[in-house]
Amino acid sequence: MIDRVIDSRGLDSFDLRFMGLIAVILSVGVLSIYSVTHSQDTAFPFYLKQLVWILLGTIAFLVMYLSDYHKIARLAYPTYAVILIMLAVVLVMGKSSRGAQRWIPIGPFAFQPSEFAKLVLVLVLANYYSRVSRAGWLHRVVLPGLIVLPGLLLILKQPDLGSGLSFLAVYAAMLLMVGVRSKTLGVILLLSVMLFPFVWEMVWASLHDYQRERVMAFVDPDYDPGGKGYHALQSRIAIGSGELSGKGLYGGTQSQLKFLPEGHTDFVFAVYAEEWGFVGVLVLLALFIALIWVSLEIAARAKDTLGALLAAGIVAMLCFCVVVNIGMTAGMFPIVGIPLPLVSYGGSATIMTMASLGLLLNVKRRRLTLFY
Amino acid sequence: MASIGFNDSDLLDLQRRLVILRVGLLLVVALLALRLWHLQIREGPYYRDLSENNRTRSVVLEPARGLIFDRNGVLLANNVPSFALYVTLEDVKDRPALVAQLASLLNLEPEVIQKKLSTGKGSKLQPRKVKDRLTLREATLIESHRLDLPGVMIQVESQRNYPGGPVAAHLLGYVGEVSADQLEKPDFADLHQGSVVGQYGVEKWFDRQVRGRAGQKSVEVDALGHEKRAVVSDKPVAGDDLYLTIDARLQKAAEELLGEESGAIVALDPTNGDILAMASRPGFDPNMLSKELTNKQWVEIVQNERRPLNNRATQGQYPPGSTFKVVMAAAALESNTVTPSTMVRCNGGYQFGNRLFHDWKQGGHGSVDMNEALIHSCDVYFYTVGQRMGIDTIAEYAKQFGLGQETGVELPSERVGIVPSTAWKQKARNQPWYPGETISAAIGQGYVTVTPLQMASVIGTVANDGVSIKPRLVQAVMNRATGERAEFPPTVRGKVAVKPATIALIKEALADVVTKGTATRAKSSLVTIGGKTGTAQTAALRTGPEKDIPKKFRDHAWFVAFAPVEAPRIAVAVLAEHMGHGGSAAAPLAKDVIEAYVKAYPEVLNGVPAGGRTKSADARPKT
Numbered sequence: 001m002i003d004r005v006i007d008s009r010g011l012d013s014f015d016l017r018f019m020g021l022i023a024v025i026l027s028v029g030v031l032s033i034y035s036v037t038h039s040q041d042t043a044f045p046f047y048l049k050q051l052v053w054i055l056l057g058t059i060a061f062l063v064m065y066l067s068d069y070h071k072i073a074r075l076a077y078p079t080y081a082v083i084l085i086m087l088a089v090v091l092v093m094g095k096s097s098r099g100a101q102r103w104i105p106i107g108p109f110a111f112q113p114s115e116f117a118k119l120v121l122v123l124v125l126a127n128y129y130s131r132v133s134r135a136g137w138l139h140r141v142v143l144p145g146l147i148v149l150p151g152l153l154l155i156l157k158q159p160d161l162g163s164g165l166s167f168l169a170v171y172a173a174m175l176l177m178v179g180v181r182s183k184t185l186g187v188i189l190l191l192s193v194m195l196f197p198f199v200w201e202m203v204w205a206s207l208h209d210y211q212r213e214r215v216m217a218f219v220d221p222d223y224d225p226g227g228k229g230y231h232a233l234q235s236r237i238a239i240g241s242g243e244l245s246g247k248g249l250y251g252g253t254q255s256q257l258k259f260l261p262e263g264h265t266d267f268v269f270a271v272y273a274e275e276w277g278f279v280g281v282l283v284l285l286a287l288f289i290a291l292i293w294v295s296l297e298i299a300a301r302a303k304d305t306l307g308a309l310l311a312a313g314i315v316a317m318l319c320f321c322v323v324v325n326i327g328m329t330a331g332m333f334p335i336v337g338i339p340l341p342l343v344s345y346g347g348s349a350t351i352m353t354m355a356s357l358g359l360l361l362n363v364k365r366r367r368l369t370l371f372y
Numbered sequence: 373m374a375s376i377g378f379n380d381s382d383l384l385d386l387q388r389r390l391v392i393l394r395v396g397l398l399l400v401v402a403l404l405a406l407r408l409w410h411l412q413i414r415e416g417p418y419y420r421d422l423s424e425n426n427r428t429r430s431v432v433l434e435p436a437r438g439l440i441f442d443r444n445g446v447l448l449a450n451n452v453p454s455f456a457l458y459v460t461l462e463d464v465k466d467r468p469a470l471v472a473q474l475a476s477l478l479n480l481e482p483e484v485i486q487k488k489l490s491t492g493k494g495s496k497l498q499p500r501k502v503k504d505r506l507t508l509r510e511a512t513l514i515e516s517h518r519l520d521l522p523g524v525m526i527q528v529e530s531q532r533n534y535p536g537g538p539v540a541a542h543l544l545g546y547v548g549e550v551s552a553d554q555l556e557k558p559d560f561a562d563l564h565q566g567s568v569v570g571q572y573g574v575e576k577w578f579d580r581q582v583r584g585r586a587g588q589k590s591v592e593v594d595a596l597g598h599e600k601r602a603v604v605s606d607k608p609v610a611g612d613d614l615y616l617t618i619d620a621r622l623q624k625a626a627e628e629l630l631g632e633e634s635g636a637i638v639a640l641d642p643t644n645g646d647i648l649a650m651a652s653r654p655g656f657d658p659n660m661l662s663k664e665l666t667n668k669q670w671v672e673i674v675q676n677e678r679r680p681l682n683n684r685a686t687q688g689q690y691p692p693g694s695t696f697k698v699v700m701a702a703a704a705l706e707s708n709t710v711t712p713s714t715m716v717r718c719n720g721g722y723q724f725g726n727r728l729f730h731d732w733k734q735g736g737h738g739s740v741d742m743n744e745a746l747i748h749s750c751d752v753y754f755y756t757v758g759q760r761m762g763i764d765t766i767a768e769y770a771k772q773f774g775l776g777q778e779t780g781v782e783l784p785s786e787r788v789g790i791v792p793s794t795a796w797k798q799k800a801r802n803q804p805w806y807p808g809e810t811i812s813a814a815i816g817q818g819y820v821t822v823t824p825l826q827m828a829s830v831i832g833t834v835a836n837d838g839v840s841i842k843p844r845l846v847q848a849v850m851n852r853a854t855g856e857r858a859e860f861p862p863t864v865r866g867k868v869a870v871k872p873a874t875i876a877l878i879k880e881a882l883a884d885v886v887t888k889g890t891a892t893r894a895k896s897s898l899v900t901i902g903g904k905t906g907t908a909q910t911a912a913l914r915t916g917p918e919k920d921i922p923k924k925f926r927d928h929a930w931f932v933a934f935a936p937v938e939a940p941r942i943a944v945a946v947l948a949e950h951m952g953h954g955g956s957a958a959a960p961l962a963k964d965v966i967e968a969y970v971k972a973y974p975e976v977l978n979g980v981p982a983g984g985r986t987k988s989a990d991a992r993p994k995t
Contacts, residue, residue, distance in 0.1 A: 244413060296393065
């Protein structure tokens with residue numbers, strides 16, 4: 001009954017703005033993917049595939065939007081269990097690419113469980129924190145940490161540094177949101193600083209060679225233009241050579257001529273920056289800020305803690321991906337495999353992001369409903 | 373039931389904390405924007421430069437060499453498209469691996485490829501040619517492996533092709549990649565490693581005209597160094613076309629006449645110096661030599677005892693034998709050593725000191741005058757007049773006829789032979805001239821050596837009434853773009869100081885040589901021919917019948933001729949190595965060449981120049 005009342009309100013101007021921003025950013029992505037891959041002679045080009053992903057993503061968006069997020073949250077633990085199994089399956093029989101096993105092949109496509117794991121983690125943690133009391137740091141930090149740990153380890157084992165970091169980021173954002181007391185925060189920070197060398201040693205030892213090289217390349221990308229720093233340097237050249245107004249659509253020689261690897265996936269921002277210049281970059285940044293702003297609005301106006309935590313977790317995840325992706329293509333961070341949400345080509349990432357945004361809008365939609 | 377752990381104040385608290393996220397987000401995005409501003413605005417031009425260098429490679433476009441035609445427009449050398457493989461070192465990621473891969477794909481020695489990659493000037497961005505004339509199979513193989521072969525590029529280029537195969541090989545020459553030594557020279561300054569230049573024959577002599585000018589294209593490449601699209605094009609300019617003086621039919625006929633024997637045939641038009649045919653055997657296929665040869669193939673050719681690369685017409689130096697008597701006759705008469713009626717008694721030998729010089733005819737020719745001495749090639753007569761003249765007078769006239777010096781034909785490495793004199797001997801051997809040596813020289817033996825081309829020029833000078841015309845191989849050079857045709861006019865080298873009466877006497881005697889003398893086998897039913905036989909000894913005095921002598925010690929057969937006697941339009945020199953007597957071995961070949969010429973250009977029988985503007989000339993087939 002109440003649902004019907006809400007539904008009858010339809011989409012208000014707020015929703016339209018939210019949906020419009022998503023549509024515009026998705027268009028930017030498709031255009032950039034088309035620009036960088038249009039010369040490839042394949043029966044089913046990347047931009048068409050991406051449109052298919054967007055279609056599937058829209059369905060995921062609607063499913064997440066139309067179901068009650070409380071019900072969805074209740075499915076969090078079982079889903080997390082399924083995701084953990086899938087992550088284990090990936091390790092055993094996944095499809096390898098460049099030294100990493102991240103995909104489960106499904107027909108001609110490949111399914112990347114680590115992408116979905118991020119959203120599931122948001123659900124799990126939101127669900128967890130919405131139920132536990134603020135009783136001590138064991139319940140607030142350690143227990144959720146233990147929930148995060150198996151997923152994190154499985155993802156790092158693939159290895160997928162990007163998804164692993166996103167995983168940690170979601171956890172950190174949740175911690176911040178549920179209000180770790182200043183004292184606790186201080187202790188954590190102090191411990192981190194003290195333990196950093198040991199953790200670094202452990203992490204460094206567990207990294208693959210190419211990951212180490214990427215970290216080293218980040219320190220000095222000009223050292224060996226053909227080798228380790230190649231991606232970072234080519235990406236910087238692509239972005240930098242775009243200058244103020246860019247080289248125009250299809251004019252991005254760096255990406256068109258394949259100096260820039262992964263132009264349609266993780267480095268799509270560099271393609272965009274090369275072709276549209278600083279002006280285009282500012283426009284895209286503004287679009288992302290607007291989208292995140294609107295999302296934060298939803299989080300702030302959530303009617304209950306679960307909704308607020310879900311919204312905050314999703315926004316934090318989105319922010320993290322946008323910032324780290326742009327930062328890494330611009331040479332501010334080491335290169336970790338994190339796609340630019342809604343822009344980079346990729347089925348799993350696109351569907352997951354759309355589903356997250358659907359969930360986000362779901363939180364807003366239920367803002368005015370009463371408890372049931 | 374919804375919110376167990378959090379109360380309303382907690383929710384408020386959480387919402388307050390969202391502000392931190394907002395501020396943090398704005399801050400981070402501001403940082404990103406700042407970074408991007410730095411990259412794109414402040415350092416933008418720097419990165420733009422980097423990106424320009426990243427993508428463009430300058431590729432040299434080899435020009436098509438000029439075509440080579442015979443005097444009637446028959447094609448002798450053209451170009452056919454072929455695949456060439458280039459490597460841009462800049463784009464090569466792993467050089468040893470690439471070398472190994474190419475070696476197996478192209479069936480080449482790794483060292484050869486390594487050498488190609490390391491020689492030559494130019495930056496790492498300059499593509500180096502590793503192999504040309506790839507087969508279609510090789511090219512396809514490379515193309516299908518292109519993703520594993522960064523920096524490798526296949527270019528379609530025009531390759532030299534000689535449709536006639538070995539026909540006229542020595543005078544056309546062949547082409548080859550410019551060598552490292554050549555690149556140092558100013559003539560080759562605008563060339564680069566991999567450029568193709570003429571290495572022999574007219575290809576070499578006229579290389580600057582035929583070569584053309586290389587163009588350049590700026591090619592956009594991807595990270596693997598593979599061409600995406602050409603940006604700017606500086607079109608290559610094709611080389612100029614050459615129109616040779618030779619007649620392809622006559623050339624082919626002359627080569628076939630020599631067959632498998634070693635020797636040379638030169639036919640020229642005495643009135644203008646046009647070389648109508650210049651055959652040298654054994655020969656080679658310039659198509660093969662224009663390819664890159666393996667060391668083994670090259671050694672095989674160079675060490676071949678029969679020296680197929682040697683152009684015997686211009687580089688073979690032989691004693692002229694009795695053909696030298698033409699020069700001797702002019703010298704003896706002009707120096708007033710003898711008169712036409714001076715008689716010399718020939719008993720079959722000439723005693724000088726304690727040595728007896730034999731006549732070729734046992735028992736001798738009896739008493740002979742100049743006319744008879746030439747007709748029957750009496751050695752004793754010329755021993756006698758030679759002895760009377762002295763070597764320096766002989767040398768003086770020999771030089772007037774162009775012996776001992778370059779004819780000036782447009783071919784590289786022309787040899788000059790030897791015209792001995794007292795001064796020459798002092799200089800070359802640091803010895804005085806011995807009078808006995810004059811006797812050998814008088815019949816074209818001893819120190820005297822000539823090239824077949826020189827002898828053709830000598831007989832041509834006689835046929836042309838003492839006016840010596842420089843032999844030439846190229847009539848005209850045509851600029852392909854403008855269609856402008858630059859004709860090379862005949863060059864008069866000089867007029868020998870011989871009275872017309874003397875020339876007339878010699879010509880008459882030479883005509884008689886064919887009708888009733890030593891060269892009756894050169895007699896033709898088509899045309900009157902004058903000529904002189906020669907038999908050049910290759911080893912000192914030998915005895916016994918010819919057939920018992922190993923071939924390599926047998927005499928060289930000479931015949932020099934001109935026709936028609938009344939108004940000569942063709943002069944021929946035939947040299948057949950180790951074929952014995954000039955009259956039997958060389959004279960018939962000369963007759964065949966002359967007859968072939970007369971058949972091709974019947975107008976010459978009427979005193980009209982070959983290819984003159986007559987109806988029959990226009991109707992001539994072009995093949």
